[in-house]
Amino acid sequence: MLLRGIISKPLPSLRLQLKPKPETRNVVVSSQTPTNAKPYPLSISDEALESRGFVLRRSADGLNLDDLNGVFVAVGFPKRDPEKIRVALENTESLLWVEYLRTRRPVAFARATGDGVFNAIIWDVVVDPSFQGVGLGKAVMERMISELLEKGIVNIALYSEPRVLGFYRPLGFVADPDGIRGMVYSRKNKKNKNR
Amino acid sequence: MLLRGIISSPLPSLRLRLKPKPETRNVVVSSQTPTNTKPYPLSISDEALESRGFVLRRSADGLNLDDLNGVFVAVGFPKRDPEKIRVALENTESLLWVEYLRTRRPVAFARATGDGVFNAIIWDVVVDPSFQGVGLGKAVMERMISELLEKGIVNIALYSEPRVLGFYRPLGFVADPDGIRGMVFSRKNKKNKNK
Numbered sequence: 001m002l003l004r005g006i007i008s009k010p011l012p013s014l015r016l017q018l019k020p021k022p023e024t025r026n027v028v029v030s031s032q033t034p035t036n037a038k039p040y041p042l043s044i045s046d047e048a049l050e051s052r053g054f055v056l057r058r059s060a061d062g063l064n065l066d067d068l069n070g071v072f073v074a075v076g077f078p079k080r081d082p083e084k085i086r087v088a089l090e091n092t093e094s095l096l097w098v099e100y101l102r103t104r105r106p107v108a109f110a111r112a113t114g115d116g117v118f119n120a121i122i123w124d125v126v127v128d129p130s131f132q133g134v135g136l137g138k139a140v141m142e143r144m145i146s147e148l149l150e151k152g153i154v155n156i157a158l159y160s161e162p163r164v165l166g167f168y169r170p171l172g173f174v175a176d177p178d179g180i181r182g183m184v185y186s187r188k189n190k191k192n193k194n195r
Numbered sequence: 196m197l198l199r200g201i202i203s204s205p206l207p208s209l210r211l212r213l214k215p216k217p218e219t220r221n222v223v224v225s226s227q228t229p230t231n232t233k234p235y236p237l238s239i240s241d242e243a244l245e246s247r248g249f250v251l252r253r254s255a256d257g258l259n260l261d262d263l264n265g266v267f268v269a270v271g272f273p274k275r276d277p278e279k280i281r282v283a284l285e286n287t288e289s290l291l292w293v294e295y296l297r298t299r300r301p302v303a304f305a306r307a308t309g310d311g312v313f314n315a316i317i318w319d320v321v322v323d324p325s326f327q328g329v330g331l332g333k334a335v336m337e338r339m340i341s342e343l344l345e346k347g348i349v350n351i352a353l354y355s356e357p358r359v360l361g362f363y364r365p366l367g368f369v370a371d372p373d374g375i376r377g378m379v380f381s382r383k384n385k386k387n388k389n390k
Contacts, residue, residue: 040385080313088310091288113310115283118275121308121316145380156380159352165376172385173378181360182377183368185340185351190235190367 040146044135054107054136055099056143060089063097067105071128093120094147096140100131108136110144112156120148122158141171159184235341239330249302249331250294251338255284258292262300266323288315289342291335295326303331305339307351315343317353336366 046056057063065082073079089095093116098108107128114120122144127137148156159182160168165175176182241251252258260277268274284290288311293303302323309315317339322332343351354377355363360370371377 084312088312088314091310091312093286113308113314113316115286115308115318117279117283117286119283119308119316119318121314123310123314149382157354158378159375160378162374162376165378168378169384172380172382174381174384175376175378177379177381179357180354180377180379181357181370182375183353183355183360183363183370184372184375185367186369186372187344187367189364189369 040142040149042139042142042146044139049098049136049139052134053101055101056139057097057099058095058143058147060095062099062104063089063106065089068097068109071106071109071126072124074129075126077126094144096144096147098136098140107131108140110140112144112148114148114153116151116153118153119155119157120153122156125158137167138171141168145171235337235344237334237337237341239334244293244331244334247329248296250296251334252292252294253290253338253342255290257294257299258284258301259299260284263292263304266301266304266321267319269324270321272321289339291339291342293331293335302326303335305335307339307343309343309348311346311348313348314350314352315348317351320353332362333366336363340366 049056065085069080069082069085089111091113092111093114095111096109097106099105100107108126108131110122110125112120112122122141125137125141127140145156158168158173160173160175169175244251260280264275264277264280284306286308287306288309290306291304292301294300295302303321303326305317305320307315307317317336320332320336322335340351353363353368355368355370364370
């Protein structure tokens, strides 16, 4: 039996509904890649990084996944199966890493998943603890954001631990905009009446 | 110049770090697809839905994107370019929709993007306002969660508007677990010293 119109308020989508802004409205409607006339500024150039012995890499070529896993573990991730990391990276839309030339190892990393058009989520932003404090995290994030903006993606989001909210804010991230909340599924929270 | 160890606390990844739980630790380390012996329970079966004139669809085949766009607009989305929707769906890992047999049109929808291994984000959960209140949103969400869990994805997240937090909680979603906050990029929030 179809019950029509029983709920007074429609269930809105959980997609973040940004209030339309002039520079994004065309992005939403137009099928052309928007030309973003004002480039996203970088705090430190590729050349400056190179002069300090760091090279920015924009693909997984040359990225040793065991070394990457080592950085993940060093910042407190649970150890992950490198094979799973490999699959995850294949399904990742964008990734950036910083190679320390002296050792050829990754010392910073970030990646983004999404649908390539509307939404992107940035994950796994890490800087090797021995290399923190010199701007590598910011360098990676700025380039990631720039790349996503150039693709025309207007909804760039992430999940931040409380203690690094201050890292993301100056980059342009706002927590809980319009009261939107990040939610995560947890099996033990599922109300299961059919036990 | 390399400044070593200058930051006292490491920048953790922004990936949501769930406290390791017994049923997930093996998932993180093992390369096998975990067998989830306890199936995710459904509130309403496919058969029950069919008896009411609704069919669950698990691919974009037969999904009219103009009709889908119509549902998006009906719940308050900005109107989106159907071509962009098409590209987004091609880059979407999972999608589910409910077809109303009498009209052959979509009346409920949800999709998820991610890396196929670790993380998935659920987007665009919508129910046509004329069809709300009969459990279609819950039907779609439960099947989406179930599908993602069966793939072995342990981090299933979403962004919820404040007024539908109560829709997602009984499904097992928790807002800001461990103080993790959803953050969104906004160009005008970017502190730009190089204006």
